Amino acid sequence: MTLEVTRQQTDSHSVGSPYVRLDGLTKKFGDFTAVKEVSLDIARGEIFCLLGGSGCGKTTLLRMLAGFEAPTTGSIFIDGVDVTQVPPYERPVNMMFQSYALFPHMTVAQNVAFGLYQDGVSKDEARDRVADILGLVRLGGYEKRKPHQLSGGERQRVALARSLVKRPKLLLLDEPLGALDKKLREHTQFELVNIQNILGVTFIIVTHDQEEAMTLGTRIGVMRAGEILQIGSPTDIYEFPNSRYVADFIGSVNLVEGRLVEDEPGHVRIDCPQFGCTVFVDHGVSAPADSIVSVAIRPEKIQISRECPEGADNVVSGTITGIAYLGDVSRYLVTLATGAVVRVTLPNIFRHETRLTIEDAVWLSWHGSAAVVVTR
């Protein structure tokens, strides 16, 4: 816990002064609170990902930033200016819609130029800027096409070009890759980051896909029920989740409950009845002794062996009851003597390995730094 706090402090120092600031933002629809007291600072040039399941309020938050919903309380500052009451057509913010929302009765060039004409940009300048941005998203020569003549990936790039051509201070992306198939999505992820690097526009991305958030985001905010549970870099979120929900939502994890039996500043021991052993954690936690905490261990941080490893801590034995071979890695389900099932992931490094098979009796062990203790 202490470690996590120091990490976040260094982060906020390195990214500079806030460019976008949300201050106590709340949105209520009748009795339902969609967004609850969200305060958030985002630096210039950042790619901030709002990650959460459906109905967690992430889209409402994005729509408040765009100006489509008025917050019930709280304010929004962009580049030092309070834009809470500014209508969407006057905000220095553009949005890329989940459905892309390309105007079906206009060509690609007309779609992209639409925003420029609203600002009174001259025809010549608009033509040049449209050509530039279409070149950037590799759609040169598509000017005369209509949206229905484009593939899904091409439409996505037109939508991106249209929202970037006005050089907004802030670009909002609502599930930008949601409608693309897997191969195209992987490719487009890197392209999106690349374009962001070239233009230096601040991005706020809403997604429910944790992989998308991890690859795109410089920072991630995990949302649940209208609140942001944790903000941090992808590494922070993955390696140092601050709650059971975050640990479970991001990636795969073994979560067990235990009682804090030894509480020292440098290490703790937790008695986990489900593991049938004590778990040694090589850093202190901010929970009183004897309290019930949760221990989160990522599957890839657990070693698996046929022989009993040395040391008394963090060692349990069990039987393999399930194997999923995925090519790059294999996932094992190991059932312990207590009946608990532990997930373990191992990389397949050697081609001719004598692989573990089902019903094998194995030992599981992990390093003192592998486990994370969460108190809520």
Place this chain on the structure above:
Amino acid sequence: MKQKRSLVVLSAMCFGFVFLYLPLLMMIIYSFNASRLVTVWDSAHSPTLAWYRELWTNEEILSAAKLSFKIAALNAVGAVILGTLAAFSLERYTRFRGRTIFALLTTAPMVLPEVITGLSLLLLFVALQQLFGWPSGRDATTITISHITFSMAYVVVVVQSRLATVDRALEEAAMDLGARPWKVFFLITLPLIAPAIASGWVLSFILSWDDIVITSFVSGPGSTTLPQLVFSKVRLGVSPDINALATILVAGVSVGVMLLGLGMVHRDRRKNREARAVLVPES
């Protein structure tokens, strides 16, 4: 077996068409009859275009037709404007006080008996005249206003159903790109609902063109529409020039319906093309 069944289908279809269109066909044929008596076919002098020529020189019919056309066109314009506004507010502003009442009231004239609509409008016009001196008497203006009140309801239904298929995100995207609300409406919403507005216009035109019940309540001397004239002429005994007039009207309506149908086929084709384009797998 198959042959036999198709024969049944074919004869059923023929019967249907005969049932529907034989009367019209009779009327068209008799419009070329030379005899002054509608029911007697004068084979010696028929067919003849005499009645059409007479129609062309009949000032009464020509001016009634002109008036009907003017009222129908004006009515269609007014109904389309008001109907689109109503449809827009019903579809896009889903949370305002009295929305349900508004929705019911805008479409009520569709189901209200025309006699009641006509009578209430007449009472309103008379009361207005007594209070404010306007409208002074019943004329083309009162007919047009009355026609707008009921044809607007049809426009609301047509435009609203189209509007429901227009993705709200399109309007939001335009606003996000800097277009003010009225510009969003004219640049994005209007072009997308234009087909519905066009059908609403044609529908309103036709509704007004052949309305007689409401018209007879709110028309005055000197403002006789074509349906009224035909009706009064028929009451005095059917004269053959009515056949000629009706034939022209039927021809006009047929052409209009055909154009509308062609337009719809064209639109469906384009829609199918667009749908196919969406379904094409990504490269």
